[in-house]
Amino acid sequence: MIYLYLTLLLPLAGTLLLALIGQQRTAGWVNLLFTIATFAASVRLALEVFAQGVLLSPGKLFYVDAFNVYLILLNALVGMTTAIFSGPYMAHELKIGRVDAGRMRLYHAMYQGFLLTMLVALSTNNLGVLWVAVEGATLATVLLVSLYRTPKSIEAGWKYFILCGVGIAQALFGTVLVYFAAERVLPGSDEALLWSVLHQRAGEMDPAVLTLAFVFLLIGYGTKVGLVPLHNWLPDAHSEGPTPMSAILSGLLLNIALYALVRFKMLIDPAIGTNLAGSMMMGFGLLSFTVAGLLLHRQQDVKRLFSYSSIEHMGLMTFAFGLGGPMATFGALLHMIVHSLTKSALFVTVGHVSHVAGSQSIEKIRGLIHTQPVIGWCFLIATVALAGFPPFGIFASEFLLFTATMKSSPWLVIPLLSGLAVAFAGLFRHMQRMVYGDAPEGQVAVKANMWPVILHLLLVLWLGISIPAVLVDWLDQATIMVVGKGVL
Amino acid sequence: MILSGLPLAEQVILTLASLILFTSFLLLAQSRLFGLINTFAWQGVLLFLATIMMAATYDRHHLYISAALTLGLKVFFIPWQLRRMVVRLDIFRQVETVVGGSLLVMIGAGVLVLFSYYVVLPIRELALLSIRNTIAVSLAVILIGMLMIITRRKAVAQVIGFMSMENGLFFSAIVSTSGMPMVVELGVAFDVLVAAILFGIFFFQIRAGIGSLDVDHLNRLREGDQ
Numbered sequence: 211m212i213y214l215y216l217t218l219l220l221p222l223a224g225t226l227l228l229a230l231i232g233q234q235r236t237a238g239w240v241n242l243l244f245t246i247a248t249f250a251a252s253v254r255l256a257l258e259v260f261a262q263g264v265l266l267s268p269g270k271l272f273y274v275d276a277f278n279v280y281l282i283l284l285n286a287l288v289g290m291t292t293a294i295f296s297g298p299y300m301a302h303e304l305k306i307g308r309v310d311a312g313r314m315r316l317y318h319a320m321y322q323g324f325l326l327t328m329l330v331a332l333s334t335n336n337l338g339v340l341w342v343a344v345e346g347a348t349l350a351t352v353l354l355v356s357l358y359r360t361p362k363s364i365e366a367g368w369k370y371f372i373l374c375g376v377g378i379a380q381a382l383f384g385t386v387l388v389y390f391a392a393e394r395v396l397p398g399s400d401e402a403l404l405w406s407v408l409h410q411r412a413g414e415m416d417p418a419v420l421t422l423a424f425v426f427l428l429i430g431y432g433t434k435v436g437l438v439p440l441h442n443w444l445p446d447a448h449s450e451g452p453t454p455m456s457a458i459l460s461g462l463l464l465n466i467a468l469y470a471l472v473r474f475k476m477l478i479d480p481a482i483g484t485n486l487a488g489s490m491m492m493g494f495g496l497l498s499f500t501v502a503g504l505l506l507h508r509q510q511d512v513k514r515l516f517s518y519s520s521i522e523h524m525g526l527m528t529f530a531f532g533l534g535g536p537m538a539t540f541g542a543l544l545h546m547i548v549h550s551l552t553k554s555a556l557f558v559t560v561g562h563v564s565h566v567a568g569s570q571s572i573e574k575i576r577g578l579i580h581t582q583p584v585i586g587w588c589f590l591i592a593t594v595a596l597a598g599f600p601p602f603g604i605f606a607s608e609f610l611l612f613t614a615t616m617k618s619s620p621w622l623v624i625p626l627l628s629g630l631a632v633a634f635a636g637l638f639r640h641m642q643r644m645v646y647g648d649a650p651e652g653q654v655a656v657k658a659n660m661w662p663v664i665l666h667l668l669l670v671l672w673l674g675i676s677i678p679a680v681l682v683d684w685l686d687q688a689t690i691m692v693v694g695k696g697v698l
Numbered sequence: 699m700i701l702s703g704l705p706l707a708e709q710v711i712l713t714l715a716s717l718i719l720f721t722s723f724l725l726l727a728q729s730r731l732f733g734l735i736n737t738f739a740w741q742g743v744l745l746f747l748a749t750i751m752m753a754a755t756y757d758r759h760h761l762y763i764s765a766a767l768t769l770g771l772k773v774f775f776i777p778w779q780l781r782r783m784v785v786r787l788d789i790f791r792q793v794e795t796v797v798g799g800s801l802l803v804m805i806g807a808g809v810l811v812l813f814s815y816y817v818v819l820p821i822r823e824l825a826l827l828s829i830r831n832t833i834a835v836s837l838a839v840i841l842i843g844m845l846m847i848i849t850r851r852k853a854v855a856q857v858i859g860f861m862s863m864e865n866g867l868f869f870s871a872i873v874s875t876s877g878m879p880m881v882v883e884l885g886v887a888f889d890v891l892v893a894a895i896l897f898g899i900f901f902f903q904i905r906a907g908i909g910s911l912d913v914d915h916l917n918r919l920r921e922g923d924q
Contacts, residue, residue, distance in 0.1 A: 271881070338878050342886060342888070359906070372847060386875065387874075390874040
């Protein structure tokens with residue numbers, strides 16, 4: 211139990227401390243130390259959950275089970291590796307004058323604040339607090355999106371704030387409706403928003419109210435997942451902010467919104483007894499997957515390119531959770547990890563790439579592999595992994611998902627496979643020139659620490675070849691919780 | 699539903715609900731910023747009264763805390779902060795035209811109210827009849843807030859639309875379930891407070907970066923042709 215509190219208190223302490231000293235030269239290191247400590251605490255937490263199965267805090271405010279424990283671990287890991295990258299990257303931005311000392315303080319404090327809100331969202335048992343934390347994550351990042359104070363970044367920040375705020379408000383209305391339905395089942399109780407309580411009695415709640423609630427929840431959290439047509443804010447927010455933020459936004463925050471949606475789906479499915487929620491998720495998921503794949507072709511900014519790729523992958527996961535069935539769900543849960551790891555690795559690489567080329571414009575990035583082979587290779591391999599090639603983890607999860615689709619609704623494999631081909635072409639038509647083209651005169655190598663990227667890619671490779679038994683066990687338990695039946 | 703058949707407290711709540719909806723329409727029609735901010739504060743007052751009514755009728759003590767938060771945040775702090783911003787940014791003389799014409803917007807808002815009633819139709823038997831009405835009204839307030847964000851071009855007006863949406867959410871929570879659990883109420887109030895402060899910061903950023911608080915100037919991020 212103590213490690214759960216530590217996992218949450220360390221980023222809180224980090225936020226407060228860095229709000230005071232975040233402008234110091236050492237702040238990058240302090241930030242890194244806090245993320246390392248948080249990661250260590252989350253590992254101990256994971257061990258505890260592995261030994262006990264489920265962890266419910268006294269007072270029932272926090273609840274950790276197989277479904278969220280691996281996401282907590284993933285969050286802490288990516289938070290740590292991105293912090294390794296963030297220190298030198300932000301020092302460079304400070305040196306070239308894109309930010310000043312005051313904004314460095316804001317950046318570091320909010321980095322920790324962002325991790326805190328995400329960890330609270332994952333570990334809370336209260337569906338209302340879940341909403342508060344997801345909205346808190348938006349508030350923590352909105353000033354980071356506009357950190358560079360260019361007209362474009364301010365526009366991106368404003369769009370992010372208003373569109374996500376409007377979207378997430380729908381999710382709160384949905385939560386109120388769930389509470390309304392739950393109060394009929396548990397009258398006069400303070401526990402009517404606790405997931406652990408509701409999950410036991412989900413079948414008794416009123417189906418009409420819950421159906422209505424799910425529509426609002428899907429629109430609300432779907433906006434944060436970046437589902438088309440509610441995705442407009444996403445490419446702007448993910449591309450205009452500092453690159454370490456892009457890595458965390460794309461790699462982690464999207465997962466959390468999807469996690470919230472799936473938690474609600476688990477309550478609503480037994481109550482309404484049909485696959486209505488699943489069908490809606492499949493529709494939105496497939497639409498996002500297809501549209502984002504097509505839009506990859508039109509991108510001119512390398513960070514926007516990978517933002518659209520995030521929409522595409524989130525669409526695929528939403529589709530998989532909607533499809534239901536053990537294999538698709540297992541695949542989607544696995545996809546959450548491998549996509550996070552790959553996408554954050556890619557954004558970290560893109561950060562170095564933009565320092566080499568001095569621009570984020572795809573037109574101006576040329577010949578990386580000649581100028582700095584390590585960056586070029588990492589960029590290429592990470593993109594290959596992202597596109598779903600074997601032997602990387604994304605191949606494994608997509609393979610599971612396609613097999614499941616083939617079994618339950620074979621004709622849907624056609625749009626999935628063609629969407630995948632379109633997305634692949636969309637990524638590689640740009641990659642080819644960026645990696646192999648002729649390097650412009652005077653392009654020189656920069657100091658880059660590629661170890662976080664290599665670590666992520668090795669993990670993705672490992673997950674593609676053999677998934678460790680602990681993780682299989684958790685994913686299977688989570689699958690059982692979501693659809694009632696495991697794959698093992 | 700026969701109104702006189704209801705207990706007095708519910709009649710009062712229903713009256714307050716209709717007044718809150720009315721202030722939403724006023725917000726939509728108001729073209730001067732100070733008028734907009736004052737109307738928003740009045741909506742907060744009505745919300746505060748509704749919360750007090752619910753707290754007294756159903757004997758929910760924690761609703762008194764929510765009522766105090768509403769009074770502090772939505773009647774005093776946010777309108778005060780917005781007014782200060784408007785004065786400091788020197789935009790209080792500006793009159794705004796509504797995108798699409800005010801008649802069309804009003805008809806749109808009317809349609810949204812009908813739509814809200816249509817949406818809550820399936821909720822029946824479970825609850826008192828008045829709850830269906832109040833949920834419909836709160837949904838209408840949320841949707842009209844969204845409509846306001848879409849049809850207004852001034853950043854300050856969009857913020858008021860946003861905050862009035864939040865009023866609708868709060869109203870739905872107090873009338874349908876006599877308030878969310880305390881920890882959630884506090885969390886939501888904290889989020890609203892932070893959002894209000896961030897909006898203030900954004901006004902200055904937009905003004906400094908773009909030279910106007912007209913969001914029409916926020917048009918640099920487009921697909922493909924950057």
